[in-house]
Amino acid sequence: MTRDFQRTDRVGAQLQRELSSLIHDEVDEPGLGMVTVQEVRVVRDFSQAKVFFTAMDNSLSREECARRLNQAAGHLRWLLGRELKLRTVPKLLFVYDESVEQGERLASLIEQAVATDHQHDETD
Numbered sequence: 001m002t003r004d005f006q007r008t009d010r011v012g013a014q015l016q017r018e019l020s021s022l023i024h025d026e027v028d029e030p031g032l033g034m035v036t037v038q039e040v041r042v043v044r045d046f047s048q049a050k051v052f053f054t055a056m057d058n059s060l061s062r063e064e065c066a067r068r069l070n071q072a073a074g075h076l077r078w079l080l081g082r083e084l085k086l087r088t089v090p091k092l093l094f095v096y097d098e099s100v101e102q103g104e105r106l107a108s109l110i111e112q113a114v115a116t117d118h119q120h121d122e123t124d
Helices: 002-026 062-071 073-081 099-123
Strands: 034-042 048-056 091-096
Touching: 002 034, 002 048, 002 073, 048 062, 062 073, 062 091, 073 091
Parallel strands: 048 091
Antiparallel strands: 034 048
């Protein structure tokens, strides 16, 4: 049972590496900016893969970035089929990864709290 999960993790990591370069080289979408594939989660039966991404320097909304990547998903899947030695290539579903921005927000809040504590300590 554990072996299945390890294989899905390995396939997810392989898809992440391949998709990172394929999106950079093959997806020509104006305004998309620099897309980073953060993680790929493959379901146990390898029928679908959820691709978590972030986009920097883009002029599009998160939703529009995801829509355009999902439109290109069929082509990317076909290219993956040529590159990878998998019996079946999972269907790709692109989802904007908000965890990076949430982490930055939390780090900012922590810095503000620490700065406030230092100010209170100095005035006491």
